[in-house]
Amino acid sequence: MTENELHYLLALQKVDRVGDIIAKKLLNHCGSAEGIFKAKTTQLAAIDGIGKVLLKRLANPDIFSQAEKELRFIRDNNITVSFFREESYPEGLKHCTDSPILLFTSGNINLKQKRIISIVGTRQVTPYGMDFCRKLIADLAPLDPVIVSGFAYGVDILAHQSAMENNLQTIGVLAHGLNQIYPKSHKKYKPQMEGNGGFMTDFWSTSHPDRENFIKRNRIVAGISEATIVIESADKGGSLITANMANDYNRDVFAVPGRTSDKYSQGCNNLIKTQRAHLLTSAADLVYMLNWDMEKKEKQIQKQLFVTLEPEEQLVFDFLQKNGKEQMDLMAVHCGLPVFKLSSLLLNMELKGIIRPLPGKMFEII
Template sequence: MLYQVALPLIPQVGGGTARTLVNYLGTPEAVFSAPKDRLAKIPRIGEVLVRSILANKEAALRQAEEVILRAEKEEVQLLYYTNTAYPDRLRDLPDAPLLLYYKGTANLNAPKVISIVGTRKSTEYGRVVTEQLVQDLVKHNALVVSGLAYGIDIISHRAALKEGLSTIGVMANSLETIYPTVHTRDAERMLQQGGLLSEFPFGTKPDAPRFPSRNRIIAGMADCTIVVESTSKGGSLISADIAHSYDREVMAVPGPITSETSQGCNQLIKSLKAVPYTRAKDLEELLNWDKALAPASLPKPVPALDLSGFPAEQQQVLRVLQQAGPTHIDVLSRHTQFTMGQLSSVLFTLEMSGLVKGMPGKLYGLV
């Protein structure tokens, strides 16, 4: 654990860079023992980063020792990206954090996860919509994720607490500091009914540049990110753009064209970056959740498919779908260990052959 904690503490080593180093050298420990010439041969690792690793690795190890001791004392879980408790939806994204700091009781891999974001200057309309949205998530027992900020964020956390849903606050600073401090009592309740999550080590202050970084975790953890209210340049639009870049579902609540706090949402819908959210059924149909609520019926027997005549890549995909039934594209990627580009190409070929069909919620199944 020492080297896993220490690696992202080296200046200029972000999540993507850290995983490049580990993938090339084998383990985090090997990064700290690698000589300069071997580090320099790693793709996308330039001279500046090599110098930073060599100059700061001893200090990072000392800091990591302190972090581990403090985490044990304060009951903070250190989730390295191979840890089974690390959010699966986040794990395979190219810029996912190498290490997360987590304190709480919620399962970060809950079957259904929704992120709710919006403006800090929320209106009564935004409050009512957010509270109704969360109420509609109760029958799905969804995990609610947001950023603990003023406005829509804290409204969504409080609504989840009221309705008995677990809720996670993703922070732009370290866990020992609640920001804004006025939300400390809410955060304390969330530790018993959800949790707090951060990629930042103890002692990190909530500086402005860290908020966009925090937003990628909010977007990456969820099946869908819902923007309730946003101005035309609101920070929650960053979360929506990131979710869109991850090929995750994005929804936006339409609002009056005269309302400044609905301009961002209306623009997301207009530019086709978000699906309109007007009622719970919109979300359920988008994510294929409506079928989960339908009365159970006996499945029709499906004859076994002879895979022997298919290319190896197609066999891998077909085998997963044959065993698991309709499967999310992210799960398919993890099971087959294909890149998204690779997997999309194989799925396209299988769809054109009439063997596989795409379904709402980025699910794929056998025809």
């Protein structure tokens, strides 16, 4: 991504009522942010959902002066920017329709070939939750996962601290720009965080930690990771919103059970009771459900010499061989097959000993 294209992307973000979904629609139609602003009005008007009001807002020159100021902040503060079409953009978020078109990061983040989990929970974490969180991360440390959370009080900061104590990479997803730290009392953790990972946000330096921003940032916490773990939660709270988002993204959700009389176990118990989360009692549960124990072994790919595959089966096999394990709905999209057809193909391939099913409607080659 060139600096010129980044300038246009930032300007696009400042167009009133253009969120990530509409922005992606415009980008897919015009090819680039610069192409959007240089396109003819008749061309843009032909796009579904683009009306006269939005066309007028795209012509507002003020958005470019605001974009220039933010671009200067990015340059002056060594901020890394990832565009959703680039290889550097987190793979998990690429499959979320409402993921940010731009991510701003600071620190030393490296997500290539990494297991990523999000840990969330109440700000009023109890000794029970503290002990569980610390032990969980320590037990997972040999598998070198990246620990993601929201850098808030309670479970969030405890997860970050525990990750750093075990020399694991950790990422704080912020509900504001990278020019500040909220809560201010957590500023003391910034140097170590940036040494062991860093911070990520889709908010500009002009944004403040407003209430609605915390809900918006939760989609990054849920979407970036392979699984979301809820340590403790009351019957209502931000961590439950994150868990619901993770379910919407077809990600695994885990919840730590507690006594029915404990206020900060009610949310977790309800997630488990309503089958919106797997029960989590130890790191071993997570490793088993995510199939991480199998990933430690070398994959033995079935030799095609002894198996006859139909053309569509070969298409699925080639896709899985190239991409590794994948979720069935996403496989259907990439292979251009209806879900009902793909489901039948996967069953036949499983019976032939070519693939195996995994938790979360995932499949991989044996």
